[in-house]
Amino acid sequence: MQKLFRQTMILGLNSVLNCGPHVSQRKLVKMPNGGPDNCGTCGFNRRNRGVWRNPVPDEQQLSFCEIRGLTVLADHWTYCQNWHTRTKKLIGPIYASGLYENGYRRIPWHGAVEPESIGAGACSECGKTFADGIAIASVESARLVFCSNLHYLQWWKRQHPEEDAPMSDDIWEH
Ligand code: SF4
Numbered sequence: 442m443q444k445l446f447r448q449t450m451i452l453g454l455n456s457v458l459n460c461g462p463h464v465s466q467r468k469l470v471k472m473p474n475g476g477p478d479n480c481g482t483c484g485f486n487r488r489n490r491g492v493w494r495n496p497v498p499d500e501q502q503l504s505f506c507e508i509r510g511l512t513v514l515a516d517h518w519t520y521c522q523n524w525h526t527r528t529k530k531l532i533g534p535i536y537a538s539g540l541y542e543n544g545y546r547r548i549p550w551h552g553a554v555e556p557e558s559i560g561a562g563a564c565s566e567c568g569k570t571f572a573d574g575i576a577i578a579s580v581e582s583a584r585l586v587f588c589s590n591l592h593y594l595q596w597w598k599r600q601h602p603e604e605d606a607p608m609s610d611d612i613w614e615h
């Protein structure tokens with residue numbers, strides 16, 4: 442449902458304004474239910490020029506995280522702990538909005554690779570088929586796909602055994 446919502450928002454406004462997805466999301470989704478503490482409202486986003494919840498971001502700039510050095514296209518659906526600490530020393534991973542499972546969930550990026558929402562597939566963890574899932578690109582093989590936030594997170598933890606993803610803690614409990 443969330444995936445459809447995002448896509449509808451992006452496609453709808455893009456067709457009207459013929460502009461990038463970061464703009465469409467900001468225009469239409471001023472405070473997503475996934476949480477207001479997102480890159481779109483973060484002072485470290487170049488558009489916001491150091492102002493958290495900036496009501497007048499620089500419309501000419503792409504959403505770009507100045508402390509992590511990357512462009513964030515889905516800025517209103519991307520999160521990290523530095524939003525809260527407002528410190529430049531990086532804390533933990535970046536998070537995407539995962540599958541809607543009894544509420545909005547946050548799942549960590551695989552380094553600089555953002556997990557994506559996808560349609561039907563068969564889970565790389567458990568083999569179960571699904572109608573809506575998560576995919577992560579792989580340079581060495583076909584992309585990996587997952588039936589649930591939990592199975593993505595289990596895979597992520599094996600790839601990042603020394604890292605924690607506290608914004609995903611509620612996923613382990615479901
Ligand atoms: S990744 Fe974190 S620090 Fe960077 S813009 Fe997004 S919330 Fe802010």
Ligand SMILES: [Zn+2]
Pocket residue numbers: 564565566567568569587588589592
């Ligand atoms: Zn699975």
